[in-house]
Amino acid sequence: MLTGAVLVIGVLLALLAQWRDWRPSLTTAILVGIAVRVLIMYTSAIDSWQPVDFMESFKPAAVAVLNGQDPVLGSEGGWHFLPMIPYMYAGLMWLGIPWEWAGRLVTVIADIALIPLVAKLAGGPKAGLRAFQYALNPLVIMIACIHGQVEPVALAFGVAAFVVARGRGSLDRPGIATDLVAKARSGLAAYGVGGSARRSVTMLRRALRPVDRETIVRGVFAGVLMGLALTAKSWPIWLIPGMLLLLPNLRSRIAALVFTGAVPVFFLVTLPIFAGTALNQIPEVIRQMGGIRPIVGEWGWTPWFTGGNWELWAFGAALGTYLIYLSVIVVILLWRRADPIDMTIAILLIFMVVTPRLGAQYLTWFMPFLVARPTRFAWPAIIGVSVWAGYGYLYMTQFGDTPWWLLHADWSRASIVLLPILVAAMPWGRMVSKGALHPGALDPRVRPLTGAGVPPA
Template sequence: MGLPLVAGLILALLAHRGKWAPPLVVALGTGAALRVVVMVVAVQDPWQPWDMAEDFKSTADTVLDGRDPLVYLREGGWHFLPLLAYLLAGMRELGNFLGVPWTVMGRVVPVLADLALIPLVAKLTEGREGDPGRGARHAFQYACAPPVLMVSALHGQFPPITLALGVAALLAARNGRVHLTGLLIGLSVTTANWAALLLPGVLMTTRGWRGRLGVLGWTALVPLAFLVSSVPLLGTPVRELPESVAKSLSARAVIGDWGWTALVTGGSQAVEPGFGRIGMPVLALGLLAAAWWWRKAGPIRLTLALLLVFLIVTYRFGTQYLLWPIPYLLMLSRRGTLPVITVAGVWAAFGYVYMSRLDVFGWRDAHVWWAFSSFVVIALFVYVLPERRAPEPDEPPAEPPRSPSHATAAST
């Protein structure tokens, strides 16, 4: 597993140092090759991530049986609205039809969504005069980034789906397509509640208050439609919909893997629901402060700031969260972007690749200093927080004012 991860890191670093700007087809081909290699190795591994191998498969089977996973699955196992459940059920059914094992099919949609992010990153960061290859270079770096490879092709987790929809919504907003923007960000929020952090940047990009209200309407309507769809499709009683909403917004309070909760637990993992009552207000205050502090920044800077602040102060953490800010870091090409990707990749690889080999006692011992070492990653996240007020590199140059003669000629 280390070979494709190291190869991806070297390619990303060389692209930065040599200012490579390979064509998009090269970035897509390289990204696809790296993800296929990682997936092939992961599929043959006797160790499989529990959520991908068990929870996601159980969710798919529950939907195929015509039952609501929010009602019938184990406590803390599934807490998303049905969009992802429908996707998993479709992949499960397709795998059964083709005779392809779940360890492969369960990773297909995240990998495809991850590949879709490559041209989206390129489109949102197309270079201007002086650096015309910036968008292509950043797309290539995203295609090769080790944390991205692990989250999609090894773990089979959902952040690539959420991010692809969110970044596409930002692009649609820039092009003035209000209804498409609302639909895309609504779908993104439906896949994961943390996608609400992407909404302020999308609203900032959308022109006019009428357009922003339209986007907000879609953002509320799409999750509601998927929630209500569980009544006719999965047989969920209407009286249980409020409980389904509560479950979809909940999360199992596993602490001690990251940041300040590692100090509280001494580096040990623990399930402590009480920390949610402390951690959620702290997190909410941190995000509100970030939204106010970066309120005059551009949409990409605001989004990046919200995602980084979430990771800095969160009480609950999954290694897949490390993927969240990477597309936006590359779009802005911040100082420290490559060090962040490098250190985050090493930290994630230690958890994904090395600690998964250990027995229970070895894992507990390694987890202590692995959790404490998260402060190195957090310090780098603080370092790459964006400026409050600066023109974003993706913003088109301002058009020079027209002279009266030009205006007259245009009118005639």
């Protein structure tokens, strides 16, 4: 009752702030976010009920690191990601902090860090309002403080990568058609579409030439942050296209892409040093990290084929995977001229609509982006998924196994009602960015590609 009351009051305050156009300071938003999260973390840590995966998957990974064992093998596959977060868990437990607190501290601290990051992502005069609304977002509070799921850690690094990649300049950036394609067309016009190989090499060298050292450093920094997000979990791969499009030139994008891949590789190859993994065990660790069972029936369209229960349904999982790839391609094509953040919102929301398998924590993926750049149906979507998740966390957990499964059958199938709301929340009115076409408006350090026989875009 206490948790539910706090979450409902928080939603009402967030909506009131929107209605009255409050502009609280960032400090106020952070303090409110800390207070709410510490309270819910406390009530969750002392509760007799603890999430199953939190106790049986995450804790064994932390204990394995403390014992000098590989977290994937030591948890018997309960943890199937790279070891960065188990290192954090183990460090807190080594300090003597009980697991019920240590496991949640990692995610709560990351979620608090997201409050100023959302403000930075939003920018403009309403940055404080967006930070305040994220501080009171009920879904992310439940995921970070009750469930202790690691999505906030991945999101903190992922959103930070977006902030770094965008840098200074306009808050509205053009997408592929108004930036990359326009520059490519101007280059082709200057050098001739059917030009010689030498001219093609010259054009490529011009494209790779750095504008200045700072943009390359920005690309490297953004790539490292995105690599850390991928080290926390694998799903931030969906954030990479938006991050790359926010960078100002091709060379900075290449640098970002290289370092995005280098960070996870670093954590993998250093397993023998920091996690005690034997060299001959690394292939088995990789196999277990990639071995996700096709369990469906929790969300969306699949529960209607499984009677609302979990089920190993290989065909449904494969069909849903193909639907994800097809839908993401369609979304990228439709939002190719949009601001990269809006394109990212569309990608993440369509994923939620077509995915065959989903845990409540997945629904946090789009939250920082949608709160920072809300659409007309953003809050119906936020409230809808929060009510659905809250029913599972706060009500269904009061029952034993048999009643829980009976409730689950209706709860999972009811999620299909949220799919059209998530579709409506996509940034349909922002399929073309308002960003100016000339590069100087995008980033004051980027010089227009003119002169030397190259016509202005």
